[in-house]
Amino acid sequence: MDEIILTDNGKVALAYMQENDQVHVGKDLIELTGIKGIYPVLNSLIRNGLVVQAEPLSRNFTNNKGEVQLKEYKTYQLTDKGRNYQF
Secondary structure, X not given: OXXXXXXXXXXXXXXXXXXXXXXXXXXHHHHHHOOOOHHHHHXXXXXXXXXXXXXXXXXXXXXXXXXXXXXXXXXXXXXXXXXXXXX
């Protein structure tokens, strides 16, 4: 098996998800981890088999006109490999 080499942001995101093992909305992870470019990080974790995309989640979103709309968000969760990954 090839060695997985994570970027600093990959380590931060994975560590956060290991400490908070649940389904996460990608947009929320931006605020929770401080990583502005979270989606390339998550895609890397998916490619390495540490994270999978879970079922989308719908929740209310207020647009710039002040209208509340239902919006679908991508969600992510750890795999067993991601839970057990050691830094």
